[in-house]
Amino acid sequence: MRILFPVPYAPMLRPSTALALLAGLTVSVFAAKPDKPAKKEKEFVAAKPAFTPSADTPAFDPSKVTPQHLDTSMFKVPEGLEITVWATSPMLFNPANMDVDHAGRIWVAEGVNYRRHSGRSREGDAIRVLQDTDGDGKADESHVFVREKELECPLGVAVFDNVIVVSNTPNMIVYTDVNRDLKFDPAVDKREVLLSGFEQAQHDHSLHSVYAGPDGRWYFSHGNCGAQFSDKSGNTFRIGSGYLNNPYVGQKSDDGHVYAGGFTASIDPSGHNARIMGYNYRNSYEGVRNSFGDMFLNDNDDPPACRVSHLIEGGSFGFFSPDGKRQWRADKRPGQTIPVAEWRQDDPGSIPAGDVYGGGAPTGMCFYENGALGDKWKGLLLSCETGRNVVFGYLPKPDGAGFKLERFDFCTSNTTGVFKGSDFVGGGKNLSDESHTLFRPSDVCVGADGAIYVSDWFDKRTGGHQDTDETCSGTIYRIAPKGTKPQTAKISFDTTEGQIAALKSPANNVRHTGFVKLKEQGDNAVAAVATLAEDKDPYLAARAIWLLAQMGEKASLRIRPWLESDDENKRLVALRALRAAGGDLMDLFNSMSADGSAAVRREVAVAMRDVPVAQSGNILVELAKRYSGKDRSYLEAWGIGCTGKEDEVWAALKKASNGTPAEEWTDAFAQATWRLHPAAAVESVKARAVSAKLSPQQRKLALDTLAFTQDASAAQAMLAVAKDKESPIHGDAMWWLINRSTNDWKDYNIAGELKAQGIFDPEAAKLVTIEIPPATPSLVKLEDVTKLKGDAKNGSSLVVRCVMCHQINNQGVEFGPSLQGWGLSQPTDIIAQAILEPSKDIAHGFDGVEIVTKDGIKIHGMVLTEGDVLIVRSMGGQTQFVPKSRIASKKKMDRSLMLSGTQLGLTAQDVADIVAYMRQAE
CATH class of the missing domain: 1.25.10.10 (Leucine-rich Repeat Variant)
Known part of the structure; x- marks a missing residue:
């Protein structure tokens, strides 16, 4: 067997080599090309609100409400640190975001006019300035910097000396406090809309806060509402979204790339030279770039798969298909877990998702590098999680080309593991007045004094674009070593x-x-x-x-x-x-492609993204030789560098292999081929997919490589693989053929080929009736269950009744939501209610559909893939392929596909026992 990818690492650059390269560098500022003519700015109309309140909307009167905040004794923070109240209402209201200036003042973007409360603050929302003038660790002064009717729950504020940047969709607004009196006066100060074109005013999935990087540029994140904005250099970026079906979905931006979903961008402070740093998120509220240049972000879930991640420059997290047209569930493969499917972790072109922790609603982030907390906490990444009443902590550890992210609770009011008011635990149907569930950390910052500051939105509800606190209370907490006072x-x-x-x-x-x-x-x-x-x-x-x-x-x-x-x-x-x-660094990149560090080589790889293959090809081949076959971050960074030149790079790699037969490829080369999936590799990949010499896992990787190859030859190869009905990957091949026939391969007549080759004729396929029994009122009441003590041991036996629809303990079918670990974060009443009356709150994405064929066959199930042939999965995991031509009617069901507790024959004690088991089952 020939070894295609030798992996001994080359030594570091010799001093003489690097010195010679560096001496020849001509370094310039970012702007490497002349500006394009700027497009005409939209005219700003002063005092124009995003929404007009209804006549019966009560105006917010701070003097008539009783502000609230949590008793700090209920918080848990690391040993040696303490949490204190730095400021609370009426000094601020509904803090959506905050920032710190050089004097230690905290600037707050308020959201009194949040969503349905638009117009509650009649003159608009405010950017407020708070300060501790006597240095006792508590704010004693608060005033409004600016209030405008256009400001409707701005989701970001950033302060750069006397320049204040406010994120208020559809605009990024820059206020310059010319006379530095901390109050915006239109007659003296300046106001400019720096960027515009961000979609969906008053939406949580739109423009978020700006923050600076160590390179002197500004960074910001945006959710998956979509955007079409132009920078001051005249370059237009079109970020499409299947979420709202924007008209520019699938269109190229002026940088030549197609972007979808949420994204991170960077710009010069002047508004020039915008770049997309990462994309295809759901709704990343905030990110960070530390002084080493490492980028991290968090992201919301749909359903429970929230994450905190390392961002590789140019990377996609895969929430939508690459063209932005399909949400992740349309492509969820049989057997995939939600976290794997939601972030497309089995797809080439999706970077590692990092710490996927389940349900929640993440918001602000920061990175602690130096300050009052001491050396122990250097390198601390903090991420607010409103749905779980916690600020998560991480101390990221380099791991090849990526990072290990091990999570812990840095600051929390709720150590019970029972959460309220968040979408993943029932949302507005599961509210609580218990104080420890009201902490909703909207942002976290490192102060000028080096302490940690956390803003609290304070509410029974988070997520779902809802809030319930009519007092609009808010608090800023300070976390520092015990007894320390601010030293700014x-x-x-x-x-x-x-x-x-x-x-x-x-x-x-x-x-x-x-x-x-x-x-x-x-x-x-x-x-x-x-x-x-x-x-x-x-x-x-x-x-x-x-x-x-x-x-x-x-x-x-x-x-x-x-x-x-x-x-x-x-x-x-x-x-x-x-x-x-800036400047010409190709000689340096060439030398450092042999660096002993995977992280350094990762940086070289992403730098090749927009470099023509004539200049970058040899570097990318050199980087490929050093891929171990085990570092997904490295593979994806290399793939990003190969963007637009996949065919040429693969051909060079194949040439370097000296004709190694496909069946003898190393795993590293097979994975590199999977990542590039060029049309030229189809025949070799097909040979691997049909080879009995290879393991089922190796054959499946080959099959997936074909599935992502956008070429008719790949479709034909997949058909050839599907002919062998005894193959361990036959089912996978059939799924791919049906799925791809509705999207990427829709022009290749898949259905006709399946029939012609005798593989599958959907018109002649035998369909069977699968109906869910009619819903019946529960004979067991919720209160009957909650008053009983459950027996977890007995519950472990009873829960097998659920495996016809759910997976638990590695048993059961993939039909309803997985129950593995679900009960750990759910209160007793929510679990019991879901068992007794599953139709009362149907899990997102598990809506049932009733299909009736022209010959009277009735099928109840979930439609996995639309198109000429629908893939429908029913109770018990039974999957049927239903041609659209055979369908007489199709309608959404108004009840759950799951059987109720009564239909499963469960008594009140049975339900209590199952609840007890699920509350402790990992």
Whole structure:
């Protein structure tokens, strides 16, 4: 057997090589091409509200409500830290987002006019400024910076010195406080719509907050409502969404790529040179980019598959199909779990989803690098989770080209594991007045004093675009070592010392102002920045490296010790900083494609994304040789680099294999072929799919490779595989043929070919009637169950009655929602109600359909795939292929496909026993 991918790692660059490369670099600012003519801006009409309130909408009067907040004694925080109230209503109301300025003031975007309460604050929502003037750890002053009727629950506020950026769909608004009096005055100050074209005002899945990166650029996230916006360079980005079926779904953006779903973008502060950093999310509320350049984000679920993830530049998380037209459930394969299907983890082109933790409603994020918490917490990633009353903590650990994300509760009011008011536990039907369930952390920031600040929306409900707290109460908590008072350095942006102090700030957006001011100084500040690059604190030093790369050719030469370092993170930061500065780096990329670090090679790979194959081909082949076959992050980063040149790269790899027969491919080469899925590989991949010499897993990978190849030859190859009905992958081949006949292969006459080749004739297929028995009122009442003590041991035996519809303990069929671990996060009454009356609250995505054929066959089930042939799955996991031509009627059922507790023959004690078992079953 020939080894196609030798994997011994090449040594690091020799000092002489890297020095020579660096000396020849010509570093420039980001804008590498002339600006296109800017498109005419939409005219802003002052005091124009996004929504007009109805006449009976009561106006919000703060003086007539009783503000509320939680007793800090109910919070659990790490040993040695304490949580205190920094500010609460009436100093602020409904905090949707916040930011910290250089003086330690906290700026809050309020959402009094949230959704159905539009117009409750008659003059619009506010951006508010709070401050602790006496340094006792509590805010003592609050005032409104700006209030406008156009502001309707803005979902983001960012402060860069006297520049305040507000995210208020459809616009990103920039206010400049010219006279620095912390109050917006249209006669003196400036207001500009920097970007526009973000879809769905007053929607949680739209434009979110702006934050700065270590490269001097601004970053922001957006949900899956879709967007069509143009930057100041005249480039238009079209991000389609099957969620709202935007007219530009599947269209290319001006950068040549097709984007779908939620996304992360970056821009120059001037609004020029926009880039899409990641896409195909559901609704990422916020992200971070730390001083090393690592990006992380969180994302909402549909249904329970919320995640916190490492973002690989240019990566897709797969919520929609690549063209944006199909949501994930349309492509969910038999046997896939929801987390795997929702983020398309079995599909080439989807990056690893990271920590997928289940149901919830994630919001703000931050990354702690330095400050009051001490060295123990350096590198702490924090993510707010309103649905679970917690701020999650992570200490990301490098793992090949990706990161391990091990989750813990950093701050929570609810340690019971029983949650209320969130969509995954019944939403508005499962509210509670219990105080510990009211903590809804909307945002988290590192303060200028280095403490952690958490804003609390405070409500019985989260998600579903709903809120219930008519007081609009809100609180900001401060988390710091016990007994510490704020120590905020006084920063003057007029001196080099003050600018360096700003660059060293614990607060992310304060650092940006220091970066900008030092860069403006040019040569005069190089010595001071170079000194910071020698700091023992790796985060502080990294910030200086990013800046040196943009301070001219001589300054960039000071980066060379990092390129030659034995520390792979230093090499990575140096490479990223030089990329951000611009210039011709192809010689450097070529040399670093042999670097011993998978993370460094990942960075080289994504840098090749828009580089023509004539310049990037050899580098991509070199990177492929170092793929171990076990690092999905590396494989996907490499695939991103191969975008648009998959055929040429695969041909070069095949040539390098010296004719290795398909059956003897290494797993690494087979996976690389799967990731690229070029048409030229079809015959070789088909040979692997039909080979009895290979394992079923290897054959299935080959089958999946065919399924993602957009070519008629791949469809023919799949038909050939499906002919062998004894093959262990026959069922998979049939599923792919039916599925692809409705989408990517719809022009290839799949149905006709199946019939002609004698594989499957949907018109002649035997269909059978499968009906769910009529719903009957439950003979057992909920209150009869909740007063009983359940026997978990007996419940483990009784739960087998559910396996005809559900999977639990690795048994059962995939029909209804998986029950594996479901009960751990559910209260007793919700579990019991779901068993007794499943039609009362049908799980999202499990709606039943009744199909009646022209010859009277009635089928109750879920439609997995629409098209000329419908794939319908019914109780017991039975799957039928129903030609559309044979259907007389099709309608949505008004009841669940699941049997009730009475129909399953369960008594009140039986239900109590099953509940007890499910409350403890992993």
